[in-house]
Amino acid sequence: MVKKLKIVCVIIIFILFLTACWDANELTDLALATALAIDQEDDQIKLTVQVINPDEIAGNNFTNRTAVSTYSSTGETVFEALRKLTTIAPRKVYLSHIHVIVIGEALAEAGIARNLDFISRDHEMRADFHLAIARGHTAAEAINILTPLEKISAEKLASSIESSQQAWAKTKKVSLDVLLSSISSKGKEAVLTGVDIIGDPNQGNKLDNVEAVHSPTFVKVDTVGVFKNDQLVGWLSGDDSKGLNYVINEVESTVEETACEEGDDKKVVAEVIKSNTKMEGKFKNDTPTVAIDIKTEANIGDVECGIDITDPSNFEKIEKQLGKEIEQLIKDSIDQAKELESDIFGFGEVISRSNYKRWKEIEGRWSDVFVQQLQTEVNVDVTLRRTGTVTQSFQKEIEEKKKKDEQ
Amino acid sequence: MKHNFSYLLNKWRQKKKKSAAVNNIPSDQTTLEKKLQDTVHSVRSSLGESSDFVVRNFKVGNNQTIKAALLYMDGLADKSFIQNFIMETLMVDTELEEISGKDISNDSGQSTSVSVSGKQGDFFKQFKDRIVANSEVSEINSYESLFQYLLAGDSILLLDGYVKGFAIGSKGYESRGVQEPSSQTVVRGPKDGFSEVLRTNTSLIRRRIKDPNLWVENKVIGKKTNTDVAICYINGVVNEKVVQEVKQRLDKVDIDAILESGYIEETIQDETFTPFPTIYNTERPDTICAGLLEGRVAIMVDGTPFVLLVPALFVHFFQSSEDYYQRSDVGTLVRLLRYLCFFLALLTPASYIALTTFHQEMIPTQLLVSLAAQREGVPFPAYVEALLMEITFEILREAGTRMPRAVGNAISIVGALVLGQAAVEAGIVSSAMVIVVSLTAISSFVSPTFNMAISVRILRFGFMTLAAMFGLVGIILGLIVMVLHLTSLRSFGIPYLAPMGPFIPSDQKDALVRMPFWNLRNRPKLINQTDLEREDTPSPKPPSTKQ
């Protein structure tokens, strides 16, 4: 027994001396990074990192320092630039809590593949952040803007990317593995969320920006950058992005509107609550064709005119009109993509899944085939479910009243 | 180191003899002196003229011819009993002539007087059978037995001219009555608890189990204290091997004093170097009865209300008798809660250290930010901070337990204010750490048995150190080592983690969960191997309302 105890003691001492707590990092030794911005500066990579100042967010005594601060450094590679940050950042930059990585437009146009490897290889990086492109500005400027509601501006950016996709469907959130797999896929091209800065970026990184009721400078998310291979080739407008989301079955909820009558400027607005897309590839007379079949459920959200929605025939009419609107959206979106020569919808993959032999033949020149030959058959089926809290709109009474007044 | 019992006993006796010679005390085996005064004298000198030793000399018989002495220990013997039932019978009621007469008639006229010669046995027998009107009377003829009875509170009646005497049961010492147990209190359930008197304790059990198969065996352990120890079990239900093992281990105990059942616990447990208790103790008779009915063995020690129960498995320390008095679903939930709290008490500070110093990526950003904000300005690493707080808490708890009740309140105020408030405001510890430590403390109070709570307290520090060295990896490896150790433990031959490892499907009904009684058909399999069936109550089926 005593011998056993001796052995245990030796082991404990042994372990105690062995350890130096190599991986232990006290919270006070870490700078929590929430956003990374990667820009091109001359031939070098400029890395900007936004770190949290925790005391300012959750501490007891607020000062007038900002809740986040940014540090930048340049280097040949992302990794080198990151390590160079240690010379200016006061603490070890900790990357696990990154919400957004913003890439500068210039860098995106030059090609992003070479910078992505580090991001996917580093163990501190988790795969749950969003990637975005700063449109018209440098990425550093985009993460420098202070936002009034969320003290951590990166979180604001991440949540607006997410909520705009969820409720509006005019952007698309992209995570690293989706980006990597679409860059490397032969039948699909990549897209990335676009971030605009409205207002003066130099104004936006000062505290004044959040002290005003209406912040003069803010960040807006409503476009999608289109890639060909790993290079940015153009932008989709909000509506085109929505079309894209319809095709790739990523619409969770959005708003569609249609005129009450042909040519009327008064609208009936429907809230899309569910949308399901099926794509099927086939060869029609040697032409590669993709049939896009969309089933959408919607609720009526707003009626501006006196149309009688309790009338089933009117209901059907609205459904059909909405279907046409969506169809148009999709067609515009596909046209735009063809213009940019980038198959962002993954039509190539759809065709390869249905007819692999034929796909192998056209795989090498897919981007030409996509632009010149590919046919699409869009079929949208909208079903209206509910009418909100009221049935008949009061617009009808108002119209009748107006008519009476006129008489 | 294997001494068999008889060898030990001999050695012990030899030792005793030696010491007796030195102190000029009559050795145990010697018979009493013929002359009464000699006997009394040597008893008195053996006791070192102790002040609580009382000798009452008197004369009995018709002619007051026979000198007699009554010896007892003041305070141990019931004085009024001696007065009313011994002295009075002897001195007032008895006509010794009667005896003498019968003596004569029986002996067909050999002698007419009560004589010293020859007829001792007969006279003695007569005396015992006719005169001493008490239920507990036994003959003594050596100093050893004399002291044994005398010091247990019995009265010794000595007659001049005889080398024998009587021990008359007159135990009557002051003791605490049956009170509500201070540990393991219940909301619903019996409120009586064991007391310090062995007899009371056995009676509490007998009153609950009226079965002739409830057997109580006595042993006297302790060279100096001569403490009564009782082994109690239900014959036919109990595992014979366990009883044998208990007896064997008790026989091996060779110790000066048994002041509490903890002495027994430590000398008979399976493994000394383990933080986990392998013997259960309780103040509650109902818990002991339930244990006996499962086929376990109770060991009762005179002088303590804490009764031991063996074999004791890991799950037993998470069971409270109230689990069986409440509805089974409530009992099950509470039991699961206890296991949860066991792990909380064990691992909360360790996990906090591991997460905040190694795995910051596992904490949601918002939480991490607020933790980081709290830690700004705290001068210690998380490990040291946790260690400080835990040690302070242990000090507080110990102070609270040992201090008089009245001071206890003051301590809790100081603790709450100093720790909870001032330390955080002064920036010495973070408020998250205070939450962690409080959670740990509250969780450790949930344990229904005190000794399991202590083992958790010990292990917690080990886990904290592991977490500070290797993070979660260290905690997991620590857990593996802990479980390996637990599975290697045995309590009186039964694997300690029994219904889980080895896994026994039929015993799961009363391990982590508590099934309704009509489902608990069998006694635990490993503990009891003979009479397995416990009951045959059908599950309740209410008469259907439809007619």
Add this chain to the structure above:
Amino acid sequence: MLHQEKISVRQFTILVFMYTLGTSVIYLPSLVASYGKENGWISVLGSSLIGFGVVFILNKIAQLDEKKHLFELLEFIFGKWIGRIISVLILMFVIYLLATNLRQIGDFITTQVMVQTPIYVIMIIFILVSLFAVKLGLEVIGRTSEIFFPYALFSLILLIVLVAPQADFSNIQPLFRENIAGAFLAVFPASEVPYFQLFVFLAIFPSVNKPDKAKKGFYIGVALGSFILFIITFMALMVLGPDFTARNQYPTYILGKKISIAEFIERIEILVAIAWFFSIFFKLTINFYALSLGVSYLLKLKSVQTLTTPIAFFVVILGIILFPNIIYFMDFSQFYWPFFAITFGLFIPLLMLLIGMIKKRKQGNGSQTPS
């Protein structure tokens, strides 16, 4: 006798299950995806068939004499000297297995969890825990496996359920598009790791209290293990896609990183890693036990535990010097390892069975003729 300790059939089954998961659960998806792309899961199915075949052979060998462990059987079948030589070879193979397992866990922790910690420290603490287990004996190992089994199973099922919402069928469609040959080729590398090592269970087979039921337990353990492996591979392919699965060293861990339910249940991949720690711990310990059993049998030592401590430290050093870097290790396990694995995991057991059957029949005839 070196194997007086008894474990129950249930414990044996769980040990087989844990052993099957072992190191594979975190490596296998990547391995099969690199061969067969989106058809990788077919390789896993195929390999589990091979696994059943191996178990069949092993059960037959065990049936030759249920009271003899692996090394006694070898001596019994091949005679004293050849048997011992083969025993020594097998022991060397098991030492290699042990060192590799240790190295794998070290590599995993130093790449994913604790980057700055030296690998030897991780290896030492793991082997110490394993050493502790072997010192306590087979019974304790068996019972401990029963304690950890629910957690390991539960957390793996939880992983599968929680990532299921992100599964995308189109990632593995259409079937047999290409790489069919690759998928079938991958059956062999896929069965190397869990199944061609199962022969070490012959060392603990005689310790099971009901040998006839243990055979069934062997099948159940392998079936359950390979089922989990299959589902995990399937999920990894569907959630991460074949490319990403093949590219990642530890796809199952990445799968854990993908868990995100309501932005609340997330960042819990370490729980997956913990389940893996348990399974690799048991694999390590069983290999360790078999090794110590063989060594003490060959050296005629009284107890299995006598030489465990020196073996433990030897294995740590071996694990460090065997492979200079991780690429070398990958290269080795891809191109050279299969030959070892097939020799020891398939060829020798087959040989044992054949010769053993012949020998037994001869003996049977010999004993029958006089009567």
